[in-house]
Amino acid sequence: MTPPEPYLGITDHTPVRLHILSVLVENKAGVLARIAGLFARRGFNIYSLAVAPAESNARFSRVTIVVDAESAPLEQIVGQLDKLVNVVAITDISPKDALERELLLATIKTDVDNRTSLLDIIASAGAAIVDVDAKSVTVMLAATPGNCDGLEKALEGFSDVELHRTGRVALPRLGKTAHAY
Amino acid sequence: MQLSGAQALIKSLEQQGVETIFGLPGGAILPVYDPLIDSTIRHILVRHEQGAGHMAEGYALATGRPGVAMVTSGPGATNIVTPIGNAHMDSTPLVVVTGQVASAAIGTDAFQECDITGITMGITKHNFLVKSAQEIPRAVAAAFHLATTGRPGPVLIDVPKDITQSMMDWWYPSTVEEYDLPGYRPEVALDEQAVERAIALINASERPVLYVGGGTLKSRASKELLAFAERTKMPVVTTLMARGAFPDSHEQHLGMPGMHGMYSAVTAIQKCDLLISLGARFDDRVTGKIPAFAPHAKVIHVDIDRAEFNKVRFADVAVQSNVAPVLRAWDGASATPHNLDVWWKEIRSWQEQYPLVYDEPATDGPLRPQHVIEAIGAKAEPGTIVSAGVGQHQMWASQFWKFEEPGTWINSGGAGTMGFGVPAAIGAKVGRPDRTVWCIDGDGCFQMTAQELVTARAEGIPIKVAILNNAYLGMVRQWQEMFYDERYSEVYLSADLPDYVKWAEAMGCVGLRATNLAEMREVIDVANSINDVPVVIDFRTDSSEKVFPMVAAGASNDDIQVHPLQQKGSR
Numbered sequence: 211m212t213p214p215e216p217y218l219g220i221t222d223h224t225p226v227r228l229h230i231l232s233v234l235v236e237n238k239a240g241v242l243a244r245i246a247g248l249f250a251r252r253g254f255n256i257y258s259l260a261v262a263p264a265e266s267n268a269r270f271s272r273v274t275i276v277v278d279a280e281s282a283p284l285e286q287i288v289g290q291l292d293k294l295v296n297v298v299a300i301t302d303i304s305p306k307d308a309l310e311r312e313l314l315l316a317t318i319k320t321d322v323d324n325r326t327s328l329l330d331i332i333a334s335a336g337a338a339i340v341d342v343d344a345k346s347v348t349v350m351l352a353a354t355p356g357n358c359d360g361l362e363k364a365l366e367g368f369s370d371v372e373l374h375r376t377g378r379v380a381l382p383r384l385g386k387t388a389h390a391y
Numbered sequence: 392m393q394l395s396g397a398q399a400l401i402k403s404l405e406q407q408g409v410e411t412i413f414g415l416p417g418g419a420i421l422p423v424y425d426p427l428i429d430s431t432i433r434h435i436l437v438r439h440e441q442g443a444g445h446m447a448e449g450y451a452l453a454t455g456r457p458g459v460a461m462v463t464s465g466p467g468a469t470n471i472v473t474p475i476g477n478a479h480m481d482s483t484p485l486v487v488v489t490g491q492v493a494s495a496a497i498g499t500d501a502f503q504e505c506d507i508t509g510i511t512m513g514i515t516k517h518n519f520l521v522k523s524a525q526e527i528p529r530a531v532a533a534a535f536h537l538a539t540t541g542r543p544g545p546v547l548i549d550v551p552k553d554i555t556q557s558m559m560d561w562w563y564p565s566t567v568e569e570y571d572l573p574g575y576r577p578e579v580a581l582d583e584q585a586v587e588r589a590i591a592l593i594n595a596s597e598r599p600v601l602y603v604g605g606g607t608l609k610s611r612a613s614k615e616l617l618a619f620a621e622r623t624k625m626p627v628v629t630t631l632m633a634r635g636a637f638p639d640s641h642e643q644h645l646g647m648p649g650m651h652g653m654y655s656a657v658t659a660i661q662k663c664d665l666l667i668s669l670g671a672r673f674d675d676r677v678t679g680k681i682p683a684f685a686p687h688a689k690v691i692h693v694d695i696d697r698a699e700f701n702k703v704r705f706a707d708v709a710v711q712s713n714v715a716p717v718l719r720a721w722d723g724a725s726a727t728p729h730n731l732d733v734w735w736k737e738i739r740s741w742q743e744q745y746p747l748v749y750d751e752p753a754t755d756g757p758l759r760p761q762h763v764i765e766a767i768g769a770k771a772e773p774g775t776i777v778s779a780g781v782g783q784h785q786m787w788a789s790q791f792w793k794f795e796e797p798g799t800w801i802n803s804g805g806a807g808t809m810g811f812g813v814p815a816a817i818g819a820k821v822g823r824p825d826r827t828v829w830c831i832d833g834d835g836c837f838q839m840t841a842q843e844l845v846t847a848r849a850e851g852i853p854i855k856v857a858i859l860n861n862a863y864l865g866m867v868r869q870w871q872e873m874f875y876d877e878r879y880s881e882v883y884l885s886a887d888l889p890d891y892v893k894w895a896e897a898m899g900c901v902g903l904r905a906t907n908l909a910e911m912r913e914v915i916d917v918a919n920s921i922n923d924v925p926v927v928i929d930f931r932t933d934s935s936e937k938v939f940p941m942v943a944a945g946a947s948n949d950d951i952q953v954h955p956l957q958q959k960g961s962r
Contacts, residue, residue: 236574239520244512251513269573289698295517295537298574 227280228257230308230380232388233273233291234264234299241296245273252290255281258355258377270298274379288391301388303380312378314351314358319370321345328368335361396524396555397422400488401430403531406563409459411435411450411821413443417463418503420490422555435821435850440467442814442843444474448483449818452801453776453826455611457484457538458818464490465503468549469510473808476514478545480805481632482609484538485545486531491520493553508549516544521551524559532563533570541577542696543609577695579711586717589667589691589708590726596665596689597729599625602648605632605804606670606694612714613637613797616669619718624731626738628656630671632804635794645738649677650942651786654745657940657948659738660685665728667691669714673703674805683947693717745940747790748954756907757933760784760859763911764791764831767857770915775827776801776819780812780836783865786938788831798823810839816854817847827855827919834860834884834891841894847925848899855918856900856927861934862886869937886931895927904929 235241242261249256255278264270277287288300314337320328322344332339332349335357341348351361355378365371382388394402400423404412411433416424427434437443440462447458458478462471468489478485492501508518517537519530527550534546564570593599607616613636620627620643627637628648637644646653648660660666666688671677678684681703692699692706693714700709710717749761764787768775777792778801779785785802794800801819803811816830837858847854859865864882871879895902901921903914905928918926939954952958 240508240512243509247512283701285701286698289696289700289702293516293696293698295572295575 227278228276228305229279229284230303230305230310230378231275231277231288231291232301232303232380233275233297235271235273236296236298237263237269237271238296241271242273244294244296245275245291248290248294252286253281254278254287254290260377260379274377276378292391300391302391303382303388307382307386308380309383310355310378310380311352312355312358313376314353314361314373315340315348316361316365316371316373317341317346317348318365318368319346320368331361331364335364337361392561393558394561395422395426396527396550396557396559398426399524399527399559399561400531400550400555401426401432402561403528403563404432404459405430406528407531407535412459412461413437413446413450413818414461415440415443415463415467417467417490419464419492419552420461420467420488420550421463422552423461423488423490423550435817435846437814437846438842439840440470441473441810442817442840442846444471444485444487445477445808445811445814445840446818446821446843447485447487448474448478448481448811449778449801449815450822451478451483451485451818452815453798453819454822455798456822457486457535459486459488461488462490463503464492464507465505467503468505468507472510472514475511475545475547477803477806477808477811479514479516481803482543482605483545484543486534486538487545487547489547489549490555491549491551494522494551495553497551507547511547514545515547516542518547518549520549521554524554524557527554527559528561528563529569529571533572536567536570536572537575541575542606581712581716581720582710585708585710586720586724589710589717590721590724592665592689592691592708593623593667593721593726593728595729597731598663598734599623599665599667599728599731600659600663600688601625601627602660602666602668602671603627603629603633603636604669604671605630607633607636607714608670608797610670610695610713610715611797612669612718615715615718615722617641619722622722623727624735625667625728626659626735628652628660630674630677630804631789631802633671634789634800635797638795639793640795645742647789649674650679650944651790651938651940652677653747653790654940654951654953655738655741657942657951658741660688661948662737663688665689665691667693669693669718670695672699678703679942679946679948683949745953745957748956749936750956752908754908756931758905758908758911758930760861760930760932760936761787761791763857763859763930763932764788766911767829767831767915768792770919771829772827774799775829776816776823778802778812778816778819778828778830780832780839781807781809782833782836783861783869783936783938784831784833784836784859786866787859792831809836812836813840813854813856814843816856817843817852820847820852820854830854830856832856832858833865834858834862834886835864837891838884838889841898844895844898844900844925844927851923852925853922854925856925858891858927858929859932860886860891860929861932861936863934865934865936866938868934872937873941874943891927891929895925898925900925900927902927902929904931906931
């Protein structure tokens with residue numbers, strides 16, 4: 211069996227072999243370390259990770275983990291994750307049923323005179339300029355991970371780019387439901 | 392009522408019914424040792440924190456109640472990491488209290504500071520860093536709840552010194568809700584459909600095997616197992632962690648499976664058409680080469696931990712449950728395999744052809760380790776508890792001792808922790824003072840934790856230790872002989888250095904030595920006549936003795952090697 215190719219392509223949604231786990235956890239010190247430690251010691255691959263306090267309840271946080279189900283069976287990942295005492299609930303959104311968004315921020319160093327192509331890229335990507343001075347432009351894109359990939363690739367032509375992405379968050383599309391474990 | 396955090400901690404442990412704490416004080420845990428003086432709880436002062444942890448494990452395995460250990464911060468805490476890891480591997484319920492530097496000093500590299508919750512994150516079921524004295528009762532109650540429910544395991548409570556010194560208003564949680572564990576749901580409703588599908592597999596089977604693991608003991612399902620096995624006439628194998636779950640004297644018991652398992656137990660699994668796993672986890676020491684393990688079998692996997700399903704072996708039917716309710720449901724539905732006469736005939740032929748054997752011991756020595764274990768067993772009263780370290784002596788003890796009831800076999804399974812035997816035996820004896828406790832040990836293991844015999848003598852815990860002294864790290868030697876062309880690398884220990892008799896005497900124990908058969912019989916009788924102080928016997932055994940049967944690491948269980956006596960002619 212050949213090892214799986216690393217995922218580098220541009221798609222509109224998460225590839226099928228990845229799974230989007232939405233994990234509700236207690237908002238306690240060290241919870242993220244427990245999750246990260248579990249993935250590390252069991253050899254599960256995290257593709258992306260986003261954490262924020264959960265909706266209207268300071269007791270809980272929501273962790274969106276995109277996992278590589280080829281590094282281990284999803285059943286194992288979920289089963290081990292569920293054993294963490296601080297993990298309250300786990301849902302799995304199939305990539306085809308998921309509405310995924312991600313935030314990208316990038317600062318591109320470029321003189322005022324040489325911004326035409328950059329402005330074209332920003333416009334076609336649907337990104338917004340959020341900060342600007344004589345030497346740099348900072349852009350923001352809140353979009354599908356695929357569109358963020360696209361903008362990231364388009365910015366490769368610039369020599370000095372500082373680019374940050376949040377990792378994706380996801381909800382089921384209307385009419386679809388996440389699988390609760 | 393206003394209490395200090397330290398008083399609240401001790402009172403909380405009393406609330407949990409704790410009778411014994413194994414521990415050793417130090418700076419950060421000092422405040423807690425003061426109210427201990429006025430407590431009903433017995434404290435066993437160990438000589439090394441690892442001893443405290445293994446004693447707590449031995450106590451838990453012998454009694455079925457959680458073992459409790461208490462140590463200080465920093466090196467005190469790191470010294471108990473090995474027992475915590477061991478308990479995690481073997482799902483042993485343990486509550487470990489560690490002192491921590493004062494809250495304000497955490498993260499400053501203070502004296503005797505270490506991040507013990509971080510260190511033990513991967514080897515505890517859960518751990519707590521207590522943030523206020525008011526939270527101590529909740530942490531203790533939650534720790535015992537976590538340690539003893541669902542799949543049991545070790546739980547660590549780390550308490551900073553300023554927390555134990557500050558005051559709190561005494562309270563104690565009275566309901567599970569007050570433990571504040573919203574993500575912990577140990578009990579699951581029995582999946583009736585899975586039970587039904589399992590029954591269909593049982594009813595269709597012609598060559599079933601009951602593969603009994605440690606979970607059967609942990610969930611106290613021995614009675615149900617006996618009833619189910621006798622009604623269905625199924626053959627039973629008990630893993631290293633399950634010895635005692637089913638009587639060795641029972642005619643349906645084939646013994647232990649795995650790397651050093653009984654030929655009939657290993658082969659029955661290889662040839663079976665249905666493998667019913669009851670609280671076992673398909674450990675590599677049982678399966679050998681996984682694709683070649685039980686190749687014709689459908690699998691019913693019963694476990695309280697669903698993460699065990701399909702981890703190693705695909706389960707045709709997985710039932711998430713404790714063992715007993717499932718067996719009762721199957722009995723209630725009269726699940727019955729086909730007539731097993733043909734299957735039993737096959738199994739009996741393997742048993743007759745390949746029983747456990749060893750070379751005849753010479754009258755003038757050296758002793759045969761297997762013979763020593765049988766000789767001790769022959770003179771032991773029923774219900775005697777046996778602990779072991781890890782290595783050849785452990786395998787021989789598991790093979791040659793006759794286990795008849797739960798809680799009589801105390802050993803380190805998953806972790807394979809050398810030095811487990813002596814402290815675990817002490818813990819077992821504390822928990823079951825009515826029982827005789829023998830530690831079958833190796834000379835290598837004994838040297839790792841022997842100092843706890845000082846504890847045993849000082850605390851009046853009269854265990855008996857049989858050192859099978861072959862002057863080597865015997866299991867490693869066996870592998871070097873068999874798989875490394877007899878190139879012996881760093882395995883020789885010497886039979887005479889240390890002098891085990893003098894060492895035993897220096898620790899306040901009775902020290903005895905046996906080099907031939909007559910001495911062997913005599914010292915066993917002497918040891919059995921002593922019930923007030925620990926006894927250590929140096930049995931001089933044959934260095935060349937190897938454990939058989941054996942499946943080489945990574946090999947298929949079909950390629951099991953039997954004892955050389957059985958290889959001649961018969962194969």
